[in-house]
Amino acid sequence: MANPITTCLWFDGKAKEAADFYCTVFKDSKITHDTPMVVTFELNGSKFMGLNGGPQFKFNEATSFMINCETQQEIDYYWEKLTADGGQESMCGWLKDKFGVSWQIVPSIIAELMSIPEKAERVMKEVMQMKKLDLDKIKNA
Structure with a gap:
């Protein structure tokens, strides 16, 4: 079985806000885990991780x-x-x-x-x- 690929998105403190937003846009979506540093979520079966990494990267x-x-x-x-x-x-x-x-x-x-x-x-x-x-x-x- 192949290893699934998860997309990691780097946010400046807005990972949970972004995950909540995307879950309202895509009907088959859910947040699967939420901590202050990381939120994991699925959008139409695709896995994502939102990382509150800071302002270094855009x-x-x-x-x-x-x-x-x-x-x-x-x-x-x-x-x-x-x-x-x-x-x-x-x-x-x-x-x-x-x-x-x-x-x-x-x-x-x-x-x-x-x-x-x-x-x-x-x-x-x-x-x-x-x-x-x-x-x-x-x-x-």
């Missing part, structure tokens, strides 16, 4: 979490929830939440569309013009 776009969405309604839901209360929109389906964690909110069909040679360039052109992705525009590119 999140950046070099690491992001991708949420594959089946519908525009899902894209809209995650976009609104994760940009709320100080989150920031970026381009091409990327955003930062209020803790500075980067997310990609993408339609699950995008990889398939990008693999069709005659469609890939048009799809990429559409995506490059958008902040929050519009599934219909991408499909019709």
Whole structure:
């Protein structure tokens, strides 16, 4: 059996606040352990540890979490929830939440569309013009 991989996120004293927030965004989620230094939680079956490590390190776009969405309604839901209360929109389906964690909110069909040679360039052109992705525009590119 393979060893499971747990993502560790370094926070400046806000690990529990972040875990609570993420557990409200993702429906199948729970906090599994909570101490002043560390909080462990699961989001849709993925394991995370929030570490209250201090101000030395900050999140950046070099690491992001991708949420594959089946519908525009899902894209809209995650976009609104994760940009709320100080989150920031970026381009091409990327955003930062209020803790500075980067997310990609993408339609699950995008990889398939990008693999069709005659469609890939048009799809990429559409995506490059958008902040929050519009599934219909991408499909019709």
